[in-house]
Amino acid sequence: MKEALQKNIQPYVARMISSMTVLKMKRHAHEFKRRLLLQPHKVEIYLRINDPYSYLLVQVLAELEQRFAVAMSFKTIEKLQDEMYPEGEMWHANAFIDAQHLADLYQLHWPSQSPKQVSVRVRQGSRLLLQIEDRSKVTNGSYWSDVECIFKQYWFQLPLDEIQKGLERSAWEGRLLANERTLADKGHYMSAMMFYGGEWYWGLDRLDHLESRLNYLGLGDDQLPFNKTYNQLCHSRPLTASDSRHKKLTLYFSIRSPYSHLGLQQAIKMAKHYRLKLDIKPVLPMVMRGLSVPKRKKMYIFHDTKREAQKLGIDYGFVADPLGEGVNRCYSLFKYAQNLGCEQEYLLTY
Template identity: 45%
Template sequence: MKKSIQPYVLRFISSNTLLSIKRRYYTCARFFKRGVPKLEIFIKVDDPYSFLLVQALPTLEKKYRVTITARVIINSDPVMFPELTMWNKHSINDAMHLANVYHLHFPCSTTEITHQARSVFTASCAVQQKIDEGASWTGIAELLLAYWKGDHIDASSSIDEAALEKRFEAHLHQLSSNGHYLPATIFYDGEWYWGVDRLDHLERRLIDEGYGIQPNPQIGFNKTYASLLQPLNFTQEKEKYSEPLTLFWSARSPYSYIALLQAVKLTTHYGIPIEVKPVLPMMMRGLYVPPKKAIYIFLDTKREAQKLGINYVFLADPLGEGVERC
């Protein structure tokens, strides 16, 4: 019974109708309060995506009528990161790529990260202090750049470290209670936006709600897929491009659905082979997937699929024999 109803429940949860109702509620509430959109940012000093996001905030302030508040966190829920070492290594490589796409700064390579826990805490105190003092986002980004370059950072001698540590924990609790688990996230009226490559969804929403400062503002943070399927001039022997694109694919992951379709388009367009390597879902490997993580991934996949023109309606939840047959 549960499995037969579940696809319809999930379809309703991710429906544009429900999303529109939620947004109208928040818009009406803001109208009566005569307020502007309030973006709540959660950042982590040693998280590369946070560094990139802070660099993007001045652009958002110039383009939209918003107020931005930031909260520093220092810890992460280990349940959310079952392979933290691998995650950290990948996130640095990914951040380097994103920095290049959006012309942001990221000076490190994975071999240069030698920061210790104490330096993370000290830098976190210094960043939170700058935020409390009302420093510009450019100034805060410069402080984060110093951290990532390995420069020595001193927090003010007047700060209460014990009090700040409690605040960092309170910020993490607020992040979790509002339904998320990642740093470098923006919370705006019931919806989450992670990192610079989800800012296009936030920009589109702000534009639709009429918060652009200039007439007809254009979305700027939409370059992640902008060059996909563009003409490519091969300057070397074609044989060197015969290496397959390898896709590690989980039947249970919503991201895998759109990733497979995009990978097929990519390899067809460029004339390269694709090799799909199925992997067992986390739950079949004895790993727990918390509900807040699952629901964010589910809703995020829906908006990404909609952006890419991919049909995303009913959701199956294959485990056991269903996955094995895939």
């Protein structure tokens, strides 16, 4: 009885907590608290030396600092939370490829091959970042060029700078652990994350959300240069009939994934524009494959999907969790819908 009631009210609760009204109330509360405590506008950034998205991000931070009237600082982390990355090696391999596309899109530096994950270089790079982190707390002026230099040395497999003496191993390991604990305590698990006013913004992909918020507060130049991942979608010329005849766009789709819901609609749009066949391949949700999705990760994904949907003009928020029988029922009818040629409509309305 209780479980049935929870499932019935879940969509209404999800819609309420992800509504623009609640978001505006949260933002007003953070801004009121900031003014009451006479604090400056501050963006806190979490960087990891062997994270592809961190390297991309540090290449634009100096520009960001010039464009917005905000104080920016960073914290160095090194270890990932295992429960958040059940397939760590696979994630890193895919992240390198994804970062290559982003680097091309924004004309940023990027190596032709991924550096080997040598623990000695990772530790040395992390300690060098900690040194800059310490220096930034006691000196004025921008230090992002120094941070970018360390990342470039690591990613292009160049000799790393010498580490200054004076900080014992136990001390810098404790500093890294403290930074990682702060990240977790504030509600996140990834690097290349920016924290401002109670909300998280991930790397270049979500930088436009931070730009929009700071512009709204009158802190910036009213520009959104980091919107190319969606602003230029389907702007290039469609393929000719002969070019597209034997090509297809493959989408691996999970009915439980919020990102799959948005991805399906974007994939349909791309397939139509480029005259491609859209091949949808259903996959089981992570939980049904024995992989964990902690609540902290699930809630971030939910709220992140909401703002991405808002940006793309997609209705999202009134959702229920189909885990278990809901997933099985959906997939058991997928082949039937596919044979009727209506698999896209079926998944969009499930």
